[in-house]
Amino acid sequence: MSPPTSTPYDTLLVEERADRVVVTLHRPEARNAISGRMIAELHRVCEDLERDPRLLLLTGHGGVFAGGADIAELLGRGRDEALQGINSRLFERVRGLPMPTVAAVDGWALGGGAELAYACDIRIAGPDAVFGNPEPGLGILAAAGACWRLGELLGESVAKQVLLAGRNLDATAALACGLVMDVVPADRLTAEAHALLDRMARSSALALRLTKLVTDAPGAHPVADDLAQAVLFEGRDKEERMTSFLAKNEKNEKNEKNGARA
Structure with a gap:
């Protein structure tokens, strides 16, 4: 197997291997908030994976998956930007990647960060993982997939608890309702995610x-x-x-x- 290679990005750490790509959201100054720049760079990753299908592991830097979308950018967006589906188009592209995708989530996965995790095929969590969609508190809705994808994943009742009542799902609750496959110690999260990918990679x-x-x-x-x-x-x-x-x-x-x- 050839050694892993790294590709330079501004908001991501990307490690390419023969059978998988490991993407770490990396905006430590903003709790890995999903910015327009990050969206563009994730589109580049998707383009590579569509051209050369491999497994994808998606995680966050510094004990946080993604604290949400970049609120300063959202404040400046209007109707035209909303109709472009800036985040939703990317997350649907992630969902449609040809090979399985795994999100390894520890710490906050809120708003757009949670929706990105929901778009992956499988999620595995650390003990401090928290999923939530607080968008209505900011005067908007979770418009990048949560309003329909979360119901498919968890059922209508739990989805409405998260979307309407502002319930956050910690790691224990996420495991109980099937949102995540497993909860593992934080220092084992990456290794366990790779073990899961290894298992899939042994399949055809x-x-x-x-x-x-x-x-x-x-x-x-x-x-x-x-x-x-x-x-x-x-x-x-x-x-x-x-x-x-x-x-x-x-x-x-x-x-x-x-x-x-x-």
């Missing part, structure tokens, strides 16, 4: 891509299931993996029989 890359594509397709999709499976059934990867599986089982059965005779 094409099978992961097609599984994500079918899972994200709206409504029932038996035809899409069949077409995706047809592609995989003709692939060399499936033949090699299943042949190896059967050979391993046959070997185990022989060993068990020999042990029983002994």
